Amino acid sequence: MKRILLRNLFFCFLGGVFLSSCISKKQIAYFQKAQGEHDTISVAQAYVPKIQAGDILSITVSSLNSMASSFFNPFSNTTSDNATNSTLNGIPAVSNATGFLVDTAGMVELPLVGAIKIAGLTTSSARDVIKARLNVYLKEPTVNVRFLNYKISVMGEVAHPSVYVIPNERITLPEALSMAGDLTIYAMRNNVMIIRDVNGKKEFGHVNLTGRDLYDSPYYYLHANDVVYVEPNRAKRQQIEPVFKILPVVLSAVSVLMIVIYYSRR
Missing domain, CATH: 3.30.1950.10 (wza like domain)
Incomplete structure (x- = not known):
């Protein structure tokens, strides 16, 4: 009876680890329609850049x-x-x-x-x-x-992180991410950070790409010298954290040990 209980607990543990690493559709799909939301929404006012010292x-x-x-x-x-x-x-x-x-x-x-x-x-x-x-x-x-120096930076979990020069002096956040090759599967889509210079200070804004609120956000149109940072999600962090690197080895060892104990007591 103890062996059966121990075995069930072990498989439940494995199932929990597997499920915790899964990513649902709601976490990766862009511009999802919220309940009661219309298919036509307002868009933020277009950004018109102004000449500054150093341009x-x-x-x-x-x-x-x-x-x-x-x-x-x-x-x-x-x-x-x-x-x-x-x-x-x-x-x-x-x-x-x-x-x-x-x-x-x-x-x-x-x-x-x-x-x-x-x-x-x-x-x-x-x-x-x-x-x-x-x-x-x-x-x-x-x-x-x-x-000639209207540029933005895109970094983090995108296919091509880089500094991009924008020739037409206007770019939206979705366009910038597309230019960078789109987000990777390990990107946290609901918390993209935009770092912006405002009156000599750094402003840190956050947008959720899985919803449609982005289109009415002050960060929909990017400003010159904006930095877009895409944070890695939990699945990516698990790949680099030591505990998740040794977890498969530990689980394999436990499995072998349980098999040995099971057959030694038969």
């Missing part, structure tokens, strides 16, 4: 006189050459493109025009300010302003 900008100028315009484009060749190196295995990565640096005072220095304060402006507003200054030198100038 590197591509500023290209054109006009009716192409030769005169070329004087204001000292980085045109360098930028185009380096832009071709901004991928890593087909994935957008950190670019070493050269452009106009916004100094600590929020100013950018243009040839002949001199210093122009553009910190705090969007790229479209900066374009208008620069264009107004160029009207003195060029006839019907056209200005294009873009960020």
Whole structure:
């Protein structure tokens, strides 16, 4: 009777270990519909980045006189050459493109025009300010302003953790994770962390990818220099914790011992 009880307890223990390592569908499926939730939901307001000190900008100028315009484009060749190196295995990565640096005072220095304060402006507003200054030198100038260092970092349990340059100056969290090759099976999908610079301080936000609240979250649209960290789940932690490394050996030894005891008493 004791042997039967001991054997049942052993198999119950094995069953408990097996079940504890299983992952349910609710833990891995994205954007699950909550009870009473509609299939059409609100989306967070789109993020429009503003120029800050330390940004590197591509500023290209054109006009009716192409030769005169070329004087204001000292980085045109360098930028185009380096832009071709901004991928890593087909994935957008950190670019070493050269452009106009916004100094600590929020100013950018243009040839002949001199210093122009553009910190705090969007790229479209900066374009208008620069264009107004160029009207003195060029006839019907056209200005294009873009960020060259608009980047985000994706790290943790994703297929391709890296720093990614965003050419269109707008990216959502699902897009960033897709760019990084999606989350691995060991990712904790209900507690993805976003680290953001806000007024000189670090802000730590958390989102749940298994629900639809993400779309109305302030972290749906990522900001420049955001860091996305995907935490490993319990199954991954069990793989690296010493107790779970030796557990199969212990269980095997116990099984052999129980078999020996069982047959020795027959």
